Amino acid sequence: ETSNINIPKTKLRPKSPIPRMLSKIAAVSVVAVASAQASLILTPYTQAQCAGSAGAQLSITTDVCEPISGGSVKTTCTAGGATESIWTSSDCSGTPAQQGSFTIGECVQLNGDPNYPSAKITSCS
Numbered sequence: 001e002t003s004n005i006n007i008p009k010t011k012l013r014p015k016s017p018i019p020r021m022l023s024k025i026a027a028v029s030v031v032a033v034a035s036a037q038a039s040l041i042l043t044p045y046t047q048a049q050c051a052g053s054a055g056a057q058l059s060i061t062t063d064v065c066e067p068i069s070g071g072s073v074k075t076t077c078t079a080g081g082a083t084e085s086i087w088t089s090s091d092c093s094g095t096p097a098q099q100g101s102f103t104i105g106e107c108v109q110l111n112g113d114p115n116y117p118s119a120k121i122t123s124c125s
Contacts, residue, residue, distance in 0.1 A: 044116035
């Protein structure tokens, strides 16, 4: 089964009630990805189910609490991929209201970009 990711411009917003989703994303160059900041890297594709041509890699900064509509979000790298936690608080405090896990190599559906309907979780480090 394919997980869904929504992409309005540079931020992802979860589409409830999908249990596995990414809430933030920003396009960066490969050079920027090589910096000291840890990142979850996605490779977008021009067709569903990660088929077709690959686009420029997308990066989600990890281990940073960021505000989103209705709360905050933090993505953390794990041994086999990443975990994203969403809070109703603005500072990632308390117990997360939602959590989603993603594995390296997993294909996810992108909602919000007609040119790239899917992406593969490439790495997290």
